[in-house]
Amino acid sequence: MSQPINNSAQTTLIRGARMAGGETSDILSANGVIVAVGADAAAQTGEQAEVVEADGLIALPGFVDLHTHLREPGREDAETIATGSAAAAAGGFTAVLAMANTSPVTDTAEAAERIAELGQRAGLVEVIPVGAVTAGLAGEQLAELGLMASSRARVRVFSDDGKCVHDSRVMRRALEYVKAFDGVISQHAQDPNLASKSSCCHEGELSGRLGLPGWPSIAEESIVARDVMLARHTGSRVHIAHVSTAGSVEVLRWAKAQGINVTAEVTPHHLMLTTDLLAAYDPVFKVNPPLRPAEDVEALRTALADGTIDAVATDHAPHVRHDKEHAFIDAAFGMLGLETALPVVCTAMVESGMMGWERVAKVMSIAPARIARLATQGRPLVPGAPANLTLVDPHRERVIDRSSSLSLSRNNPWHDRSLTGTVELTMLQGRITARQGNVLGSAYE
Amino acid sequence: MKHLLSIADLSRDEIGEIMDTAISMHDVQRRQVKKLPTLRGRTIINFFFEDSTRTRSSFEIAGKWMSADTINLTGKGTSVSKGESLRDTVKTVDAMGVDMMIVRHMASGAPAQIAQWTNCSIVNAGDGMHEHPSQALLDAYTLRSKLGDLDGKHIAIVGDLTHSRVLRSNLLCLRALGANVTLVAPPTLMPSGIGSWAATDSFEVSYDLDAVLPHVDAVMMLRVQRERMSGGYFPTAREYAVRYGLTARRLALMPRHAVITHPGPMNRGLEISADAADDAQSLVLDQVSAGVAVRMSILFHLLSGEGSSA
Numbered sequence: 001m002s003q004p005i006n007n008s009a010q011t012t013l014i015r016g017a018r019m020a021g022g023e024t025s026d027i028l029s030a031n032g033v034i035v036a037v038g039a040d041a042a043a044q045t046g047e048q049a050e051v052v053e054a055d056g057l058i059a060l061p062g063f064v065d066l067h068t069h070l071r072e073p074g075r076e077d078a079e080t081i082a083t084g085s086a087a088a089a090a091g092g093f094t095a096v097l098a099m100a101n102t103s104p105v106t107d108t109a110e111a112a113e114r115i116a117e118l119g120q121r122a123g124l125v126e127v128i129p130v131g132a133v134t135a136g137l138a139g140e141q142l143a144e145l146g147l148m149a150s151s152r153a154r155v156r157v158f159s160d161d162g163k164c165v166h167d168s169r170v171m172r173r174a175l176e177y178v179k180a181f182d183g184v185i186s187q188h189a190q191d192p193n194l195a196s197k198s199s200c201c202h203e204g205e206l207s208g209r210l211g212l213p214g215w216p217s218i219a220e221e222s223i224v225a226r227d228v229m230l231a232r233h234t235g236s237r238v239h240i241a242h243v244s245t246a247g248s249v250e251v252l253r254w255a256k257a258q259g260i261n262v263t264a265e266v267t268p269h270h271l272m273l274t275t276d277l278l279a280a281y282d283p284v285f286k287v288n289p290p291l292r293p294a295e296d297v298e299a300l301r302t303a304l305a306d307g308t309i310d311a312v313a314t315d316h317a318p319h320v321r322h323d324k325e326h327a328f329i330d331a332a333f334g335m336l337g338l339e340t341a342l343p344v345v346c347t348a349m350v351e352s353g354m355m356g357w358e359r360v361a362k363v364m365s366i367a368p369a370r371i372a373r374l375a376t377q378g379r380p381l382v383p384g385a386p387a388n389l390t391l392v393d394p395h396r397e398r399v400i401d402r403s404s405s406l407s408l409s410r411n412n413p414w415h416d417r418s419l420t421g422t423v424e425l426t427m428l429q430g431r432i433t434a435r436q437g438n439v440l441g442s443a444y445e
Numbered sequence: 446m447k448h449l450l451s452i453a454d455l456s457r458d459e460i461g462e463i464m465d466t467a468i469s470m471h472d473v474q475r476r477q478v479k480k481l482p483t484l485r486g487r488t489i490i491n492f493f494f495e496d497s498t499r500t501r502s503s504f505e506i507a508g509k510w511m512s513a514d515t516i517n518l519t520g521k522g523t524s525v526s527k528g529e530s531l532r533d534t535v536k537t538v539d540a541m542g543v544d545m546m547i548v549r550h551m552a553s554g555a556p557a558q559i560a561q562w563t564n565c566s567i568v569n570a571g572d573g574m575h576e577h578p579s580q581a582l583l584d585a586y587t588l589r590s591k592l593g594d595l596d597g598k599h600i601a602i603v604g605d606l607t608h609s610r611v612l613r614s615n616l617l618c619l620r621a622l623g624a625n626v627t628l629v630a631p632p633t634l635m636p637s638g639i640g641s642w643a644a645t646d647s648f649e650v651s652y653d654l655d656a657v658l659p660h661v662d663a664v665m666m667l668r669v670q671r672e673r674m675s676g677g678y679f680p681t682a683r684e685y686a687v688r689y690g691l692t693a694r695r696l697a698l699m700p701r702h703a704v705i706t707h708p709g710p711m712n713r714g715l716e717i718s719a720d721a722a723d724d725a726q727s728l729v730l731d732q733v734s735a736g737v738a739v740r741m742s743i744l745f746h747l748l749s750g751e752g753s754s755a
Contacts, residue, residue: 326531
């Protein structure tokens with residue numbers, strides 16, 4: 001469902017942007033497509049064109065988020081497809097995959113089509129539904145994976161996210177089944193026998209001291225290890241959602257070396273925030289999988305830089321205030337992520353010298369688009385490609401203020417932190433959807 | 446000192462002051478007329494989200510003997526199940542203008558969170574698996590009254606340590622007072638990360654109770670819940686009692702001066718035998734008696750100390 005969006009007929013010249021590879025260039029888009037890049041771009045520009053001065057900005061393909069919770073249907077008080085789309089556009093995204101754990105669950109073709117349609121109506125990012133692996137996320141019977149795949153929503157990513165597909169037989173069948181339509185299972189790796197629903201703090205000295213139920217690394221790693229072997233056995237594609245431990249990284253590195261068809265994502269928060277933030281029992285830092293110690297953060301950064309981890313995905317998880325104002329173990333899991341993803345990646349990975357902008361383009365756009373089999377996203381900025389792009393100021397510092405978010409929710413763990421790197425402009429199919437954190441476009445009210 | 450949330454918030458001197466004041470409170474307790482006027486006009490809410498008999502009644506008696514108006518509230522079940530956030534629940538009570546909330550909650554950290562949301566003094570009366578500071582203070586008081594200064598004394602803490610808030614507060618309190626501490630439990634009942642924790646806070650860890658007992662000045666037995674067996678923490682009650690219970694045979698391994706404590710309620714026949722519980726060296730009832738005096742002292746230091754306001 002990627003029909004052109006209204007007023008994409010406009011012509012825009014982006015002048016003097018630095019491309020991911022380092023060269024400075026002009027980019028001309030018309031009718032939703034990049035028509036010229038480089039010296040001929042300005043020459044081909046007509047008088048009607050809007051000109052964007054991009055001096056000092058970096059042009060990247062529009063970001064693709066493999067892991068977003070938009071909360072609609074069911075919890076429209078926390079987020080809607082429209083408000084989540086706005087936050088995504090402001091964060092530089094041109095496509096988001098909407099997780100299936102809504103109410104009702106996205107486990108039918110009809111439910112999937114409805115989400116895609118609401119996304120199109122909002123018109124700020126492509127909203128692609130993720131289908132549930134099992135009916136009702138119950139972990140028992142496969143959902144109608146094939147019907148979701150052949151629906152107008154063209155579902156390719158399936159996940160019970162929030163819950164692990166822990167039954168080995170169900171996971172094996174799901175992996176085999178989606179081969180018929182080149183689907184992928186995105187696994188929330190959490191053995192429920194090793195980390196229960198109440199597990200809310202990385203298991204270690206701090207969980208011992210705080211008296212919080214531990215969420216041991218092994219609960220993730222044992223599932224990752226099993227699933228890469230299942231992927232090898234079935235010859236299917238498996239994707240590991242929100243990898244959080246050094247041990248999972250080791251398994252993934254080994255699996256990729258064997259040629260196993262596995263991909264993985266890491267969240268921005270796992271690239272920077274550590275478990276010691278839980279010491280004051282502030283539920284804003286409660287997330288699943290939990291924040292880990294610094295050694296894990298270091299391993300995740302290395303893995304993202306060296307290609308062991310393929311993509312950054314936000315796990316944007318909005319919650320209303322009162323769902324976070326319970327005792328720590330009773331509060332909801334999750335944190336906002338769409339608007340802060342680029343600044344975190346820039347600060348953690350680029351400023352630290354671990355990654356260049358070409359790699360940022362890869363992990364935030366090209367790889368996730370390929371994993372989700374999105375034809376019109378994650379394309380290099382060359383003539384003929386859809387005009388989905390993001391302009392980034394790599395040096396601008398900003399103190400994050402939770403009250404300025406376009407999300408309906410305020411569970412922002414980055415509040416009051418200074419991050420480097422800002423999204424200056426987002427363009428979806430030739431139309432500017434956001435500028436400096438503000439959304440443009442009539443679809444958003 | 447406005448709140449008592451964790452023993453970690455107290456200096457060694459402050460712990461000493463609370464124990465010293467408790468001595469005079471203990472004298473009051475032995476009088477026929479026990480009422481002190483100290484907290485007249487002050488309002489204390491015992492806010493118990495989890496059942497408790499001894500801690501609640503101990504705090505209630507302490508408040509009444511100091512002439513505070515004490516009111517008991519129970520908040521059975523989580524606020525989640527009632528559809529009200531914990532913040533709303535406690536702000537409602539705080540808005541009535543109370544001076545102190547004494548909070549027992551099944552969730553670790555709840556009193557610390559409540560202290561962020563309210564204006565009154567908060568006393569942690571036990572939060573999940575986290576801490577039980579007043580228990581640790583009364584245990585230290587009881588031990589000091591029998592053993593003298595605890596600096597350099599050796600105390601073994603034995604039982605279900607991973608789930609115990611009494612362990613966590615006692616560990617902090619005893620280390621702050623200079624005691625040497627050895628934790629004894631099967632590996633499955635040790636708190637997570639115990640290795641690095643022991644290294645940081647300088648205490649010992651052992652799986653062998655027989656090897657530890659000959660060297661102790663006190664042994665602190667903690668409750669083991671029978672339901673832990675279903676979680677696979679240990680095979681049977683029988684095996685636990687044989688390997689870690691304080692039996693008559695083990696009593697004989699202890700030095701003659703060594704004392705026994707237990708915060709209660711005791712599982713006789715599991716972690717402690719009747720011989721040990723009723724032994725002359727057992728301080729179980731002294732602990733209960735000290736509980737009221739120490740809690741009076743806590744109320745005194747929080748509500749009549751400098752910086753508090755009516």
